[in-house]
Amino acid sequence: MRQTAFLLPLLLCASQFLPAADPQLMNMVPPDAKVIAGVNVDQAASSPFGQYVLGLLPSDPNFQQFVSVSGFDPRHDIHEILVAAVGPEKPASHLFLARGTFNVDRLLSLAPKPHPLSEQNYNGTRIFSAPGKDGMVFAFPDSNTAVAGDLASVKASLDRRSQTNSIDATLAARVSVLSSTLDAWAISTLPFSAMPRMPSGPNSKSVVSSELLAKIQQTSGGIKFGDQVHLIGEATTGDAKDATALGDVIRFVAMMIQNQAPPEAAPVTALIKNLQVVAEGTTVRMDLAIAENQIESLIAAGKQRVKPVI
Numbered sequence: 082m083r084q085t086a087f088l089l090p091l092l093l094c095a096s097q098f099l100p101a102a103d104p105q106l107m108n109m110v111p112p113d114a115k116v117i118a119g120v121n122v123d124q125a126a127s128s129p130f131g132q133y134v135l136g137l138l139p140s141d142p143n144f145q146q147f148v149s150v151s152g153f154d155p156r157h158d159i160h161e162i163l164v165a166a167v168g169p170e171k172p173a174s175h176l177f178l179a180r181g182t183f184n185v186d187r188l189l190s191l192a193p194k195p196h197p198l199s200e201q202n203y204n205g206t207r208i209f210s211a212p213g214k215d216g217m218v219f220a221f222p223d224s225n226t227a228v229a230g231d232l233a234s235v236k237a238s239l240d241r242r243s244q245t246n247s248i249d250a251t252l253a254a255r256v257s258v259l260s261s262t263l264d265a266w267a268i269s270t271l272p273f274s275a276m277p278r279m280p281s282g283p284n285s286k287s288v289v290s291s292e293l294l295a296k297i298q299q300t301s302g303g304i305k306f307g308d309q310v311h312l313i314g315e316a317t318t319g320d321a322k323d324a325t326a327l328g329d330v331i332r333f334v335a336m337m338i339q340n341q342a343p344p345e346a347a348p349v350t351a352l353i354k355n356l357q358v359v360a361e362g363t364t365v366r367m368d369l370a371i372a373e374n375q376i377e378s379l380i381a382a383g384k385q386r387v388k389p390v391i
Contacts, residue, residue, distance in 0.1 A: 102260035104246070106163045106178045109228060109238040112247040116166040117256055118267035123160045125264035128306035130373045137380070151191055152184040168271055176230040176238055185221045206239055208232070259303060263313065266303030273297035293330065296323045302367075310376055312369040321362055328360035331367065348379060 125131040159181040167174040210218040219229040259266040302314035342350040
């Protein structure tokens with residue numbers, strides 16, 4: 082199974098032939114963004130597993146009526162999604178961007194009548210907000226673009242539409258690689274120490290040293306659909322010694338999960354055997370390959386367990 086550890090380098094070589102994140106959406110990303118994530122919906126949906134996932138989505142009469150009235154089917158009319166955040170010091174500055182086909186007037190006609198949307202015009206673009214949405218607003222600068230976030234972030238993103246993307250050059254290059262090789266991806270240039278902490282008590286224990294985690298300077302990863310579905314992750318540390326130690330800890334945690342999981346979790350824990358962890362320089366790369374039919378079997382088994390008894 083070691084060949085899976087080299088999937089990411091192979092994907093990087095192929096990235097020049099695949100579409101990267103939409104340039105106009107990237108122009109709208111805040112220049113000081115520290116976290117960016119995206120989904121290439123078209124690319125994902127074109128794979129057999131993507132088609133399988135789409136087939137799991139509900140298609141009841143209410144949904145079909147929504148599609149008929151709005152002229153908008155999210156299964157086919159959303160092509161790409163981007164999410165960007167500045168960092169934990171500005172929790173409200175999250176920006177949601179989408180490329181697709183939006184019949185704006187028909188979509189707006191579905192707004193609840195007792196609580197109509199508030200509207201303002203900003204340099205020719207209509208910005209909408211709804212009561213009780215914690216300051217979130219949304220806008221459609223054209224029929225193929227949607228943006229949502231707090232008012233200041235949305236206005237700033239509209240101003241950047243005609244400008245060249247100005248995020249950090251290293252981050253921009255990394256986004257280009259990830260978005261052109263993976264179907265869904267995320268990257269954070271925040272050091273691990275700056276990320277929100279999980280609550281812990283005096284008796285809590287962890288096999289991962291907090292000092293080691295604090296040395297993680299950048300993380301990224303995502304998923305690639307195919308006959309083999311790959312979950313890929315990377316963590317960059319300060320030096321090669323820390324990367325080696327982190328890789329050893331990840332392998333140890335994977336082994337613990339396999340050895341200590343309850344019997345009913347055996348189908349899931351068996352998949353962890355495929356996890357490949359490689360430390361190269363200051364970077365730790367992880368690749369978990371799972372056959373598409375195995376995932377479908379797990380999903381089917383899960384649906385069967387929760388199936389209501391009539």
